[in-house]
Amino acid sequence: MWKPAQRIKHKVSPGRWPTAAEIRSSLWFSPIQLGQSRLEQRTWVPAMVPWRATDEGKVNQDVIDWYVRFAEGRPGAIVVEATAVRDLPSGPLLRIGDDRFIPGLQELTRAVHHASQGETRLFIQLIDFLSIRRRPPAEKYFRQFLKITDTHRQKLNMPDAKEEKIREHLLSLPDEKLDEILNESELESLRMGYRERVTDMALEHIRSLPQILPGLFAEAARRARDAGFDGVELHYAHAYTMASFLSALNHRDDGYGGSRAQRLRLPLEVLQKVREKAGVDYTVGCRFLSDECIDAGSDPDDAVYYGVEFARAGMDFLSLSRGGKFEDAKQPQVGWSAYPYTGRSGYECMPTCISDEFGPFGRNIEPTSGIRHAIREAGYETPVVLIGGIHGYEQAEAILQSGDADIVGSARQSLADPDWFRKVKLGRGGEVRSCQFTNYCEGLDQKHKQVTCQLWDRQALEENPDRTRDGKRRMLAPRWHANSETVFSNK
Numbered sequence: 001m002w003k004p005a006q007r008i009k010h011k012v013s014p015g016r017w018p019t020a021a022e023i024r025s026s027l028w029f030s031p032i033q034l035g036q037s038r039l040e041q042r043t044w045v046p047a048m049v050p051w052r053a054t055d056e057g058k059v060n061q062d063v064i065d066w067y068v069r070f071a072e073g074r075p076g077a078i079v080v081e082a083t084a085v086r087d088l089p090s091g092p093l094l095r096i097g098d099d100r101f102i103p104g105l106q107e108l109t110r111a112v113h114h115a116s117q118g119e120t121r122l123f124i125q126l127i128d129f130l131s132i133r134r135r136p137p138a139e140k141y142f143r144q145f146l147k148i149t150d151t152h153r154q155k156l157n158m159p160d161a162k163e164e165k166i167r168e169h170l171l172s173l174p175d176e177k178l179d180e181i182l183n184e185s186e187l188e189s190l191r192m193g194y195r196e197r198v199t200d201m202a203l204e205h206i207r208s209l210p211q212i213l214p215g216l217f218a219e220a221a222r223r224a225r226d227a228g229f230d231g232v233e234l235h236y237a238h239a240y241t242m243a244s245f246l247s248a249l250n251h252r253d254d255g256y257g258g259s260r261a262q263r264l265r266l267p268l269e270v271l272q273k274v275r276e277k278a279g280v281d282y283t284v285g286c287r288f289l290s291d292e293c294i295d296a297g298s299d300p301d302d303a304v305y306y307g308v309e310f311a312r313a314g315m316d317f318l319s320l321s322r323g324g325k326f327e328d329a330k331q332p333q334v335g336w337s338a339y340p341y342t343g344r345s346g347y348e349c350m351p352t353c354i355s356d357e358f359g360p361f362g363r364n365i366e367p368t369s370g371i372r373h374a375i376r377e378a379g380y381e382t383p384v385v386l387i388g389g390i391h392g393y394e395q396a397e398a399i400l401q402s403g404d405a406d407i408v409g410s411a412r413q414s415l416a417d418p419d420w421f422r423k424v425k426l427g428r429g430g431e432v433r434s435c436q437f438t439n440y441c442e443g444l445d446q447k448h449k450q451v452t453c454q455l456w457d458r459q460a461l462e463e464n465p466d467r468t469r470d471g472k473r474r475m476l477a478p479r480w481h482a483n484s485e486t487v488f489s490n491k
């Protein structure tokens with residue numbers, strides 16, 4: 001992963017933990033209303049893909065165990081991982097693109113509601129993504145994939161040569177020469193792997209996205225409601241289709257790109273259709289970017305505009321993330337696809353404790369606060385969710401007290417210790433297992449391996465040193481019992 005040049009090592013320091021009495025007067029552990037959903041507390045576990053679904057995109061026992069483990073910490077809300085609105089094979093990622101997925105999802109909602117004793121609201125993140133291929137070996141690219149054009153013939157000065165000869169010649173050329181002969185998209189397909197964009201207007205299925213996506217999201221939301229989810233989070237963030245419509249790089253010329261208002265058009269049409277299908281009384285929010293963190297991408301001013309318009313359109317909550325784009329992703333190895341968390345924008349999404357002078361623990365506070373204030377000035381009360389480097393009570397409570405956000409959540413800290421909200425609430429913060437922000441988990445995600453936390457694995461290793469490294473990866477966080485003695489201490 002990309003790292004800032006300064007390489008300053010920041011200390012993970014959760015700060016002072018509150019007493020149970022302080023918790024009773026805190027904002028973080030006070031209720032809030034999101035549309036029709038009441039959260040018992042303003043704690044939140046955002047979407048995290050654990051790579052545990054079946055290859056057919058269905059819920060299995062591993063998926064249930066994973067979310068039940070988070071539910072045992074009884075956060076105000078959990079957002080289930082990015083779940084595909086299309087019914088297309090995409091490996092062990094959850095899908096909701098057909099009614100046959102409903103029974104499994106229903107089991108999941110029942111299990112989570114039961115495990116949290118009804119305290120946790122369960123939302124599901126709905127995603128659409130475009131096609132991306134693995135980086136091909138050069139031989140395969142030139143011999144099979146590349147379409148030989150007149151431009152190639154002209155630039156190579158081989159007007160009458162057989163196609164086979166041109167392919168072999170291209171294969172023999174050094175990189176600098178290929179830069180002159182191949183166009184930008186051919187070079188990208190060779191060096192990064194082919195990737196579709198929302199601006200590929202020559203492709204019919206891309207041109208027609210605005211006609212197709214509202215219906216797909218709406219049906220998915222209806223299924224989410226039928227399966228017992230308390231609401232849906234529309235995934236308008238990171239590197240995926242809807243975020244690409246919002247991006248300043250979206251120059252579509254069909255009324256769905258160009259100006260901010262036109263870039264926002266499809267996300268609003270999706271919302272409208274979701275409302276029609278899932279019901280006006282169903283909780284619908286979205287996740288979008290406070291800053292794309294890429295050259296010529298959308299910036300915090302765009303995000304303020306989007307935030308106010310989403311609030312005006314009736315979103316029930318807005319969850320802010322940042323970065324996580326393909327545009328600055330590192331070149332993948334041959335046989336792997338590009339991963340949108342390897343460049344600077346990826347770092348901004350999931351910063352590690354090796355950072356610049358600003359550090360990794362609150363990079364999203366300022367832009368999120370700007371969005372929330374603009375929404376309030378426009379006269380809307382839409383709750384705003386802040387995520388990014390949160391791992392302590394004082395930090396979270398200060399954000400809420402100063403009006404920077406309405407809900408404060410954590411992904412990696414909740415992964416490191418799914419019981420942490422409960423421990424804090426019970427006045428036992430000293431027992432929290434603090435995330436070290438090293439991104440071992442994110443490395444597993446990148447390799448499409450089942451996600452675990454380094455700290456669980458380390459504990460397993462200490463408990464049983466004879467087994468091989470791989471056998472020691474534990475699939476769930478170590479147990480914690482609220483009525484037990486301290487089993488883990490930070491001190």
Ligand SMILES: Cc1cc2nc3c(=O)[nH]c(=O)nc-3n(C[C@H](O)[C@H](O)[C@H](O)COP(=O)(O)O)c2cc1C
Pocket residue numbers: 046047048049050081082125235237287321349350351387388389390409410411412413441442445451
């Ligand atoms: C393993 C892993 C999987 C993730 N999957 C998703 C996802 O499905 N959808 C999403 O919006 N964000 C996803 N994220 C990003 C997190 O929700 C969160 O925005 C990010 O980790 C920063 O928050 P943190 O500092 O509290 O970890 C993922 C993060 C991790 C570590």
Ligand code: SF4
Pocket residue numbers: 412413415416434435436437438439440441442452453454455
């Ligand atoms: S592996 Fe665990 S400790 Fe490391 S960043 Fe991920 S959640 Fe935190």
